[in-house]
Amino acid sequence: MKIVIINGGHEADYIVKHFKNHRNKLIIINDDKHFCEYISANNNLPVLYGDATKRYTLEDAKIQNADLLITLTANDSDNYVISKYAKDIFNVRKVICLVSNPKKVAIFKKLGIDIVISSIHLLAESIKEETALESVIKTLTIRPETVVLIDLIVEENMVIANKLVKDANLPINMNIGCILRNETEVIIPYGQTILLPKDHLYIFAEPSEQENILEQITKKVSHEKK
Amino acid sequence: MKKIKSLVIGCGKLGANISDYLSKKGDDVIIVDQDSRSFRKLDVNFSGYKLIGDATDLDFLENQCDITHINQIVITTNSDSVNLYVSHVAYFIYQIPNIYVRFIDVDKGLLIKKTNIKASYPFDLSMKEFLDLEAKK
Numbered sequence: 001m002k003i004v005i006i007n008g009g010h011e012a013d014y015i016v017k018h019f020k021n022h023r024n025k026l027i028i029i030n031d032d033k034h035f036c037e038y039i040s041a042n043n044n045l046p047v048l049y050g051d052a053t054k055r056y057t058l059e060d061a062k063i064q065n066a067d068l069l070i071t072l073t074a075n076d077s078d079n080y081v082i083s084k085y086a087k088d089i090f091n092v093r094k095v096i097c098l099v100s101n102p103k104k105v106a107i108f109k110k111l112g113i114d115i116v117i118s119s120i121h122l123l124a125e126s127i128k129e130e131t132a133l134e135s136v137i138k139t140l141t142i143r144p145e146t147v148v149l150i151d152l153i154v155e156e157n158m159v160i161a162n163k164l165v166k167d168a169n170l171p172i173n174m175n176i177g178c179i180l181r182n183e184t185e186v187i188i189p190y191g192q193t194i195l196l197p198k199d200h201l202y203i204f205a206e207p208s209e210q211e212n213i214l215e216q217i218t219k220k221v222s223h224e225k226k
Numbered sequence: 227m228k229k230i231k232s233l234v235i236g237c238g239k240l241g242a243n244i245s246d247y248l249s250k251k252g253d254d255v256i257i258v259d260q261d262s263r264s265f266r267k268l269d270v271n272f273s274g275y276k277l278i279g280d281a282t283d284l285d286f287l288e289n290q291c292d293i294t295h296i297n298q299i300v301i302t303t304n305s306d307s308v309n310l311y312v313s314h315v316a317y318f319i320y321q322i323p324n325i326y327v328r329f330i331d332v333d334k335g336l337l338i339k340k341t342n343i344k345a346s347y348p349f350d351l352s353m354k355e356f357l358d359l360e361a362k363k
Contacts (some may be wrong), residue, residue: 003313053307055333077282077307084310084337107284 001067004092006082008072009035015070016043026226027061050206057091063090068098068196073118074103083113111128125207141207148210150178150203154195159219166191173214174205229254232297235281235312236303240328242267244300249274253298256291269319281312285318298324306331 003019004013004027012030019026020043020160028047030036032141040047050057051080053073055084063069069081076099086092097113102121127143140149160168165176178199179187187193195201205213230253234245237259246269249255255274258281259265264323265276281303287293299316300307306329313327314337325343329335332347 055336070356075307077305077311080314081307081334081337084314089336101283103283103285107319111318134248161256 001025002065002070004029004063004066004086006069006071006073006083007031008098012072013039013042018046027066028142029057029061029062037045051224053078053085055085056081057206058085058090063092066090066092068092068094068096070098072098074100076101080108080111080113082110087112087114143196148205148207150201150205150214152201152214154199154201155219155220156192156197159221160195160217160218161197161221163195164191165189165195166194168195171209171213171216173209174203174217177202177204227263228237230297231292231295232256233291233293233299234258235299235301236309238302239267241300242269242301242322244248244302244322245274246272248300252327253282258291266307268300282308283314287315287320293320293322296322297319301325306334310337311336313338314341317341317343 001023001027005015006029008015008030009032012035014029015117016026026045029052030039030047031051032047032135033049039045043216048061050060052058052073055139057150063086066086067077069083069086070080071079073079073082079097083095083097084104086095094114096109096115096117099116099118100185102124105116105118105121108169122144126141132219140151142149160170176189179189179193179195180202181187181196203213208217232248232253234248234255235293237238237257241259244320245255245257249272256277257265257274258266258277258279260278260280262278268276268349277290281287281289282316289324293316299322300310301316303309309327309329313325316322316325327338327343327345329345329347330349332349335345335347338345
């Protein structure tokens with residue numbers, strides 16, 4: 001992959017380390033001379049010193065047709081310009097743009113930026129998603145606000161236990177991606193698969209539906225059986 | 227005839243003079259700048275509204291500048307990035323009919339192709355002026 005990383009201090013350094021391997025070609029641009037030297041020396045990679053909001057800087061850096069561009073400048077409008085150049089002029093496949101003002105996330109997306117990240121927004125979203133759950137259930141946010149993966153363990157007293165998938169009356173707006181049984185056996189479920197106690201269910205769902213789904217699926221068998 | 231509602235972003239020399247002109251012409255004018263001291267560039271007879279705020283903040287544009295009722299916007303802050311962002315917001319989000327923007331960097335013009343945003347470039351004007359002067363030598 002051809003990956004472009006623009007500005008940022010320690011976060012840029014961290015991302016560079018994360019992506020640095022023989023399969024990736026990294027292009028690093030920074031407008032802080034001190035950080036250029038720091039990142040360059042630290043990772044043994046060339047770093048271009050320049051203002052990435054200028055078209056010629058991006059051209060000199062040869063970002064054309066890159067697979068991914070990450071822009072981390074401290075100024076939201078600068079990040080916007082860089083993202084637009086990348087998408088509209090340099091044919092970059094995917095752009096990740098940092099914004100400091102969380103209210104801009106939705107607007108940037110509306111204006112055509114693929115992925116917009118605000119640390120405050122992310123923090124708020126993950127707090128919202130995490131607090132919706134009981135401690136026994138782990139979730140992984142795959143894309144904020146888009147999809148979550150829930151790891152749920154089937155308990156003996158749940159209504160769904162010992163039922164076939166097709167008979168378990170599962171909510172429609174979710175999908176069990178796979179089942180992990182006895183910590184080793186991986187099952188891709190279909191209608192005839194039985195849900196046994198202690199099975200790990202890996203469920204994909206929308207974050208907004210998460211609470212509803214969990215409420216339905218973890219319903220316990222009522223004790224006053226007739 | 228209904229009054230034209232004009233919004234001017236950035237009260238530099240250019241923004242201030244355009245605001246004076248539009249206000250004298252009879253438009254309803256709102257001028258925005260982040261720094262109240264910028265407004266001293268306006269004429270003493272300027273009769274529009276002066277608002278202090280961040281033009282990249284949509285809450286500010288909607289609640290204070292009433293952007294949904296604006297017919298024309300003139301964007302002249304000293305940052306090309308802000309100018310581009312606000313012009314895109316004006317065009318793509320609020321569909322303002324007349325959008326004028328000033329860019330120092332001529333290359334920013336590449337990013338407003340396929341829109342009806344009208345841009346002026348001090349570089350082009352200076353270059354043209356030089357060539358005219360040089361031709362008259």
